[in-house]
Amino acid sequence: MLRRCPVAFAPRMMRAVKITAYGGPEKLAVTNIQRPVLETGEVLVKVAATSINRGDIAQRKGLYPPPLGVTDTPGMEFSGTVVDMEASLEDAPGYVPEIGSRVMGIVAGGGYAEYVAVPASLCIPVPSAISLTQAAAIPETYLTAFQAMHHHAGLLPDKAGAAQYGAGLKTRPPAAALGRRYRMLVHAGASGVGIAACQIAKLFEITSITTSSEAKVEACQQWATYAVSRTPNESGDVFAEKVEAAVGKSGVDLIIDPVFGGRYLQEDGQLLAMDGTVVVLSFLGGSKTELDGPTFFQRRATIRFSALRNQSDFYKTSLTQAFRARIMPYIQSGKIKPVVAKTVSLDQIQDAHRMVEANELTGKCVVVVDPKLAEK
Amino acid sequence: MLRRCPVAFAPRMMRAVKITAYGGPEKLAVTNIQRPVLETGEVLVKVAATSINRGDIAQRKGLYPPPLGVTDTPGMEFSGTVVDMEASLEDAPGYVPEIGSRVMGIVAGGGYAEYVAVPASLCIPVPSAISLTQAAAIPETYLTAFQAMHHHAGLLPDKAGAAQYGAGLKTRPPAAALGRRYRMLVHAGASGVGIAACQIAKLFEITSITTSSEAKVEACQQWATYAVSRTPNESGDVFAEKVEAAVGKSGVDLIIDPVFGGRYLQEDGQLLAMDGTVVVLSFLGGSKTELDGPTFFQRRATIRFSALRNQSDFYKTSLTQAFRARIMPYIQSGKIKPVVAKTVSLDQIQDAHRMVEANELTGKCVVVVDPKLAEK
Structure with a gap:
């Protein structure tokens, strides 16, 4: 089976949030940057949605730098669809999501963007019971x-x-x-x-x-x-x-x-x-x-x-696998329903940070990056 | 095989250290008290030697009471020989020491005495390479x-x-x-x-x-x-x-x-x-x-x-089993040699406490309860 499918349609540049200087929510701006290049074992995900975590706010203030080697684009989780995969994954043993499948997961950074590159082993299949908007509220929390x-x-x-x-x-x-x-x-x-x-x-x-x-x-x-x-x-x-x-x-x-x-x-x-x-x-x-x-x-x-962001991919893979086995069936059956308090667009990223920082919400603030995809 | 052997020779009374009032080493006295009666799963050990731990000193000062239901005779470890066992052990699966075998182990209290009753599962066979005096320096530390x-x-x-x-x-x-x-x-x-x-x-x-x-x-x-x-x-x-x-x-x-x-x-x-x-x-x-x-x-x-004394017998059994498997072979082979800094008799218990409290020693202070047995 050919799972890899070079994506001529994925542009070289993409929209992503940048921290222009350490400070308040006004320091967040949507810019154009290079799309991430796949490294060994990674898949490329077209992001449907991401969501706000307190760690993102700390990072914006300069208090929580990304781990060494990680993009400075903020965003620690994503939902979306797989659009490409690194060549070595074609014959990889174990779980590899297929092109086109709906996935969600954690990343050490880069979620506030149109594309993320993520190790295949950290992808969690999104069950049919929930939309990609709801899925974006799950991984980190x-x-x-x-x-x-x-x-x-x-x-x-x-x-x-x-x-x-x-x-x-x-x-x-x-x-x-x-x-x-x-x-x-x-x-x-x-x-x-x-x-x-x-x-x-x-x-x-x-x-x-x-x-x-x-x-x-x-x-x-x-x-x-x-x-x-x-x-x-x-x-x-x-x-x-x-x-x-x-x-x-x-x-x-x-x-x-x-x-x-x-x-x-x-x-x-x-x-x-x-x-x-x-x-x-x-x-x-x-x-x-x-x-x-x-x-x-x-x-x-x-x-x-306890911290999650700076753990090794090996640790995160193990945690993700245990989570898929023990918790995901309950999300598919509807026994666990993620709580989305608010959805905003990528252009409203400053407002999203303000609301989370002010403790106004009960549940997650989801940032929709691709509205059409997020409805799925 | 008949492993049980009612011990007519084990007297009803025995010598044991008592804390007469909370305070200094002078509050320790050797008295006569009733020999412990075996409960389910226990063996009776004729004590060759015990040793001093900082917990004993804290107990003497009134700062570290024994766990509920445990004798107020101090002493958290022992070496000696098995002289009797509770009836249910005759056909018990798993490890049960034989009558006459040399054992050591931890107890939640009662080590400063001529006899201790201890769950069979907490007994560690004493390897032939060491004496019972040396063995008394091992379990707790x-x-x-x-x-x-x-x-x-x-x-x-x-x-x-x-x-x-x-x-x-x-x-x-x-x-x-x-x-x-x-x-x-x-x-x-x-x-x-x-x-x-x-x-x-x-x-x-x-x-x-x-x-x-x-x-x-x-x-x-x-x-x-x-x-x-x-x-x-x-x-x-x-x-x-x-x-x-x-x-x-x-x-x-x-x-x-x-x-x-x-x-x-x-x-x-x-x-x-x-x-x-x-x-x-x-x-x-x-x-x-x-x-x-x-x-x-x-x-x-x-x-x-981390504390050991107030752990359940279930936990202590698991710890003891892992210790027997991983560490005891090195004691038998001589690669680990327990360090006995000083040996004293039961009647010198006050001196023993004084030396340990004053940090005078490097290694353990062993209290010999039965000199003949301890030489073995």
């Missing part, structure tokens, strides 16, 4: 949530989970062996990652608790088992007391924390169950905090600083 | 070092290591795949855990660096690839600069840290390689410290608070 729950905290045991636990103690025993459900606390519950984590938790019978601003508590209740606000009480406690009121004093097994500073890590520690894990994603609440060792030691706790 | 290196940091890949990494990313790739050796930093390098970690590192071609007081640097050089002192430089840096001078700026993969407070965790963070792990064992340098999030985030680091 769902893979981040899945990474925390599966890879870091071991809350989604593989079918051989119990055996793995016995042999190498790398994963946990199935929750049933504990006589209770696993419990997960997610800060910023109305964010893309927060919603994804709660949706996955529900499917795997994990009790989820979110914290958010008072205004978003009601929205969070759609996905979480319990949703509490981050309004501090009289003693200055932000969430510890409310989480205990919901799930009791025996603690939570995983905390997904993009806040960290202020009182967050401290209260995280107080809430952890034995062998609990805090996955730190970012520092919205401040980057330095006091760490009380014994609080974490008593719980044999783990604090894991 | 070597299992703690092995747990950090194997279970927590994945530096000793199983034979199927690479495959496991690809599938579940629970362990690291073999060091060879990185094009360099793994590197490990151990604080308190002349401690029992420090020596054990360096000995294991050497066998698995891991570069080891220790920190210690100036007086113990020379001793540490026997086991470590590099040994540096913890004397601060003019800027107040304790070890970061010296470690970088030894292994370069690309960092260490594992730090075993019983110090934590002061500048330790901060300098740990600066020294970690990508995906590096700090295993915190105790708080000799203070229990609170400032945590700079981005330092750890840039390295995708993990901070793991």
Whole structure:
């Protein structure tokens, strides 16, 4: 079968967003740059849509440079169709998407553009149940949530989970062996990652608790088992007391924390169950905090600083494969529905950044690059 | 085969150390208490020797109570011979030591006594190459070092290591795949855990660096690839600069840290390689410290608070089995030699605590409970 099909129709130049200088959303401009050239193992995707991540905002401000060798065009995810592939892929073993097939995935940069070059192994087939607009809201947030729950905290045991636990103690025993459900606390519950984590938790019978601003508590209740606000009480406690009121004093097994500073890590520690894990994603609440060792030691706790963008392709491939096997069937069956809060065009990229930065949205802000393709 | 043999000779009462009140070494007294009664799956061991751990000292001070349901007799490890076993073990599958065989192992308490009752699955056969006195210096320190290196940091890949990494990313790739050796930093390098970690590192071609007081640097050089002192430089840096001078700026993969407070965790963070792990064992340098999030985030680091005593028997069995398979052959072959700094009798228990508390020793302080048996 000839899967490769040189694309005379893919122009040498393409539209892409450029950061003209570090600063506010006004520093983003749509420009013409060279279309990416395929390297070994890559496919060329005509981008239908991409979406906004907090990492893009940090990059725009000059706080989160792309990894070495990665394009400085922002954008960490994409949906679209495969239009070309590098020659060595024609006879490659393993998964290679066909020309014309709908795919989505993560990239270390370059998503805000008409074309992206991406390793074939990082492509996730888009199920027929969703449009490419919806698909653009999936990769970064769902893979981040899945990474925390599966890879870091071991809350989604593989079918051989119990055996793995016995042999190498790398994963946990199935929750049933504990006589209770696993419990997960997610800060910023109305964010893309927060919603994804709660949706996955529900499917795997994990009790989820979110914290958010008072205004978003009601929205969070759609996905979480319990949703509490981050309004501090009289003693200055932000969430510890409310989480205990919901799930009791025996603690939570995983905390997904993009806040960290202020009182967050401290209260995280107080809430952890034995062998609990805090996955730190970012520092919205401040980057330095006091760490009380014994609080974490008593719980044999783990604090894991988790990033996805700068992982190796080898790691990302493994994560993507596990995600395809464990989560994608639920997206096809409609049990998991990505939440698109807003769609904008590539020309509205400045507005998109403004809305995400102002925390105005519940769910993802999708940037449609090719309106016709995105409807598919 | 009849393995059980009711022991008429095992008296109902036995000598054991009691903590008469929380406080200094003078609060330890040798008393007569009831011999432990076997519970399901346990064997009775006539103790030849035990040894002193920092946890025993903390327990004596009232700072480290035994886990629920565990005897308040101190002592977290033992060597000796099996003299009885609980009835259900006669036909038990898996490993059950025979009556009369020499064993060693960890217990959550009760080691400072003439008899201990211990799950059969936690017994480690003592190889013919070493005496029971030497054996008493092994379980707690070597299992703690092995747990950090194997279970927590994945530096000793199983034979199927690479495959496991690809599938579940629970362990690291073999060091060879990185094009360099793994590197490990151990604080308190002349401690029992420090020596054990360096000995294991050497066998698995891991570069080891220790920190210690100036007086113990020379001793540490026997086991470590590099040994540096913890004397601060003019800027107040304790070890970061010296470690970088030894292994370069690309960092260490594992730090075993019983110090934590002061500048330790901060300098740990600066020294970690990508995906590096700090295993915190105790708080000799203070229990609170400032945590700079981005330092750890840039390295995708993990901070793991590790304890062994309060783990489940299920976990300890798994750890013990892995340790028997991976490390014990090297003790039999003489490639790993436990370091006994001092042996004392049970009646000298106060002196033993004083010496360990004063950091006078390099290696373990073994307490001989039954001199005749211990010589074996």
